Amino acid sequence: MTLRAPSRRLVLAGGLALAAAPRHAGAAPEAARAAMRAFAGGAEPRRGRVELDMPTLVENGNAVPTVVRVDSPMTEEDHVVEIALFNERNPLPDIARFHLGPRCGEAWVATRIRLGDTQTVHALARMKDGSVWAASAELIVTLPACIEG
Amino acid sequence: MSRALVSVPPRARRGEVVEIRAMVQHEMETGFRPLPQGGFVPRLILRRFECHHDGATVFAADLHPAISANPYIAFRMRATRSGELVFRWIDDRGAVREERATIEVA
Numbered sequence: 001m002t003l004r005a006p007s008r009r010l011v012l013a014g015g016l017a018l019a020a021a022p023r024h025a026g027a028a029p030e031a032a033r034a035a036m037r038a039f040a041g042g043a044e045p046r047r048g049r050v051e052l053d054m055p056t057l058v059e060n061g062n063a064v065p066t067v068v069r070v071d072s073p074m075t076e077e078d079h080v081v082e083i084a085l086f087n088e089r090n091p092l093p094d095i096a097r098f099h100l101g102p103r104c105g106e107a108w109v110a111t112r113i114r115l116g117d118t119q120t121v122h123a124l125a126r127m128k129d130g131s132v133w134a135a136s137a138e139l140i141v142t143l144p145a146c147i148e149g
Numbered sequence: 150m151s152r153a154l155v156s157v158p159p160r161a162r163r164g165e166v167v168e169i170r171a172m173v174q175h176e177m178e179t180g181f182r183p184l185p186q187g188g189f190v191p192r193l194i195l196r197r198f199e200c201h202h203d204g205a206t207v208f209a210a211d212l213h214p215a216i217s218a219n220p221y222i223a224f225r226m227r228a229t230r231s232g233e234l235v236f237r238w239i240d241d242r243g244a245v246r247e248e249r250a251t252i253e254v255a
Contacts, residue, residue: 063217074227087215091181095215098224103207105166105227112217114179 032086032122035093036134039084039124043132050083050135052123061115061145070107070125070133074100080107082126089119090145114145151175155236157250161228169200169208170223173238173246179214197239198222202252203230228254 036045053067072080079102085095098109107125115121122136151174158167173195180192198210198220208224220238236248 085215090215091179092213092215094213096213097211099206099209099211100224101207103202103205103227103229104225106225108225110221110223112221114215114217 029088029120032088032093035086036084036122036124039082039086039097039126040132043126043130045124045132045134047134049133050123050125052121052135052137054121054137054139056139058115058139058141058143060143061117061141062143063112064115064139064141065110066113066121067110068098068108068123068125068135072107072125072127074102074105074107076102077128079104079128080125081128083107083109084124084126085113086122086124087113087115087119088121089117090115095121115139115141116144117141151246153236153238153246153248155234155248155250157234157252159251160253160255163228163254165228166225167228167252168223169226169234170221171198171200171236171248172219172221173248174219175238175240177212177214177216177218177220181214193241195220195238195240197237199235199237199239200224200226201235201237202226203232207234228252230254 049071051069058064068083070080080100083098086093095113118141120136120138124132124134126132153173156170161167175195178190178193182190194214196212200208207226231254234250238246
């Protein structure tokens with residue numbers, strides 16, 4: 001997806017997003033960091049091996065296409081055990097946890113998520129050896145989820 | 150409960166990695182939607198999704214309110230044996246929705 005020059009409509013929508021922000025106090029980035037630390041369980045998440053594919057510009061925060069791919073042979077000895085998605089500004093930091101194993105053949109998951117605001121989404125993957133790998137995506141949300149109340 | 154759609158290729162070669170897609174009709178009520186008279190619409194979401202095949206769990210997911218309404222989840226599976234795939238969604242109250250599909254592995 002290419003970023004267009006912001007149209008007037010987009011700028012107005014952006015204003016709306018900002019105006020709506022205080023209605024959800026939101027999971028502060030600290031809450032997301034705490035949730036990611038708990039998931040990592042002592043391991044230091046490393047950048048790489050995880051690919052998080054999301055649109056840069058989100059027109060509808062109610063259903064944001066999300067794809068996570070992890071570089072792993074997915075064998076009995078070496079595979080992804082768990083993939084977790086976190087956000088920084090929804091009311092709760094957790095999005096989903098996916099439990100995988102060698103039967104998956106490939107470490108690949110697709111879903112659709114809700115985003116209440118412009119923010120960063122994080123994907124963490126835990127391998128069988130306990131190592132944790134991470135990727136993140138920054139998204140601009142023009143129509144946030146659930147502003148209509 | 151509701152309508153569920155699963156997409157499983159009917160046939161696959163042994164060892165081939167296939168894509169499995171599952172979607173189920175559900176509001177995924179977050180618990181954060183304010184009511185006009187105050188308070189919030191009570192939370193009611195699907196909190197668990199599972200796919201079983203050949204006596205084992207292939208894939209599972211713990212879902213939170215940030216998953217969109219009518220949850221869509223796609224994943225991959227290595228085709229090892231013909232048989233039935235059982236898909237299961239479980240909500241906050243423990244209600245279970247089940248769906249089945251068959252794959253022929255040659």
